[in-house]
Amino acid sequence: MSIAFFAAFFLAWQYSIVWFDIPRYILTPPSVIVTKGWADIDRLLYYTWITGVEVVLGYAVAVILALPLGLAIAFSSILRRTIYPFVVCVEMVPKIAFAPLFISWLGFGLLPKVIIVFLVCFFPIVLNAILAFSSLSEELSRFSVSTGASVWRTFVKVRLPAALPQCFVGFKYAAINATVGAAIAEFIGSDQGLGFYIQIVTGNMRPDLAFAGIFFLTILGLALFGLVTLAERLLIPWHISVRHQSR
């Protein structure tokens, strides 16, 4: 079904350009994007690799730092009163607006992009982790307490598995943010990567190549999202969100 829908979409795109006689420098038909993109495939693949590294590094660092922080805030009433309001406020700041600053501070290299990807991924993960670790049902927490289990044992056997589904909401949201963050960071200041590529070819009146760049950016986003979804299926196959998909 969805494959048919994709096909219809690309066909409509292809033929509406012919029918409405849209100039090639505004919009290119998919067939031209494929042939022209193929001609430039080396550069596209190399830039996909560059952007991919930024995305994966920023995302990984965000997960590694955000989960423990979310956990700490969920379990410490002091942190909940001090750091949590701060985190919520910072969440409201459009992180992407810092991109020009980071680039002016840190230059055109890898680091500012990783930081920006990190920033746009970090907050959804923290906020969902806080929610995840602080919403164990009253019955389950009473049950755990009534067994006299240690905090650690309760965490491993009850709290952690119960929290995973909500954590994955954050992981998925962050995965969607990650490529957007990387592309914008590259628009602003870069000499390589897909964002840089899209900007340069658009400036050269080559929408065909811009679309090819967008295509690879999309693939990158889908790959990351796919990996997170795969991890979700492996880790929480019992959860209702996963069960519905695999029916």
Place this chain on the structure above:
Amino acid sequence: MNPLIELTGVQKVFGAGPGALHAFGPVDMKIEKGEFVSLLGPSGCGKSTLMLMIAGLLDATGGRIAIDGRTVVGPQTDIGIMFQDNTLVPWRTVRGNIELQLELRGLSTAAHRASVDELLASVHLEDFQRRYPHELSGGMQQRAAFCQALVHQPATMLLDEPLGKLDAMTREAIRTDLQALWIQRHPTVVFVTHSIEEAIQLSTHVAIITPRPGRVERIISVDLPYPRDFEVKSSPQFIGYVRQAQEIFRGYGVL
């Protein structure tokens, strides 16, 4: 000798100020070791609240609860509790859920394999032990939760409507099993139910609770021989006890 569970002036008020809700008590009650005591009362009268207070999972607003002569100040870990909402976790199978109780207590699941098998068989869930809770009916989930609550063989059990969601036939069967277990091991049981017949069939004592704020209106000592099978249930004495309880509820206007 001290009674096993002793309530002195126990009451519970939720919240404070004008929005405060007087949920339960004050109640004085003694439960001796090995007794089977049912709490019978209308919905909202504070039965679950009392259970949680005895288990040390909820603080009483006033009065004192003692178990074996020691005042309850924190969670009691050597009893078996079946909560009103089941505590099955969705990521474990039926068997895994039963073993969760053992694992949280640091008990060996291997050493308890036989007793888990036996429990599963007694509630007719052997064929479903590898299934997940969402693959079970409500009544089957309740039977699994029943096993989860009792697998560590506690000498004291607090059971909050353990048979509430079961159909009449399964309910009858599990009642019989519960009675057999009690006759065999004589644990102390506090049992919440809405069924007058069930309370009288199983219990040595039935505590009739008034509507909220719940107080003990009367304690009926049921003097009938065990096992109380179909024969006993159709005896005039049994019916007399049921009548007695019904009278009281009719007095409240809830029957």
